[in-house]
Amino acid sequence: MHKGMFLLTILFFLALPSLTVAVEGPTLELGKTLFESNELGTAERSCNNCHPDGKGLDKTGQSDDATIKERINRCIRNAQGGEVLDAGSQEMEALLNYVRFLSES
Ligand code: HEC
Numbered sequence: 198m199h200k201g202m203f204l205l206t207i208l209f210f211l212a213l214p215s216l217t218v219a220v221e222g223p224t225l226e227l228g229k230t231l232f233e234s235n236e237l238g239t240a241e242r243s244c245n246n247c248h249p250d251g252k253g254l255d256k257t258g259q260s261d262d263a264t265i266k267e268r269i270n271r272c273i274r275n276a277q278g279g280e281v282l283d284a285g286s287q288e289m290e291a292l293l294n295y296v297r298f299l300s301e302s
Contacts, residue, residue: 223287228295231288238279244292247276251299258300265293 221227231237232244248254257265263284269292270281282289 223290223294225291225295225298227287228291228293228298231292232295237273238277240276240278242277244272244277247272248299251296251302254296254300256300258297262293265296269293269296 232248235241235243237243257268260268266284266289269289273279274281282292
């Protein structure tokens with residue numbers, strides 16, 4: 198194989214994991230990871246610390262998307278000391294999906 202081609206192939210496979218995330222979109226898996234992460238703010242708390250097994254979220258699924266997103270951002274800002282997420286971001290969509298999933302189960 199041509200050396201340049203070989204390097205391109207290596208680069209492609211190195212970039213694959215990030216490509217996969219972009220293609221998969223706001224999956225429940227990403228939502229779960231974010232929900233259990235301490236990194237959304239400076240308070241070193243995850244959503245899961247306060248909402249284990251969806252505690253306090255059982256009625257949330259009845260609200261519309263915009264309302265739920267506002268509540269998620271309120272918790273990020275006030276409870277986690279974090280920067281609010283863009284309403285259209287993949288992270289916010291993933292958290293919304295995961296919160297809806299917890300609310301239903
Ligand atoms: C320090 C504890 C704490 C943390 C951390 C926290 N929350 Fe909350 N959350 C609360 C409390 C208390 C309420 C209810 C009072 C209120 O709405 O502010 C609430 C309310 C909510 C609601 C609205 C529930 C409803 O339908 O009335 C949602 C949705 C929510 N949280 C999601 C999240 C998500 C997602 C995260 C992580 C990004 C998170 N919370 C982090 C304590 C927390």
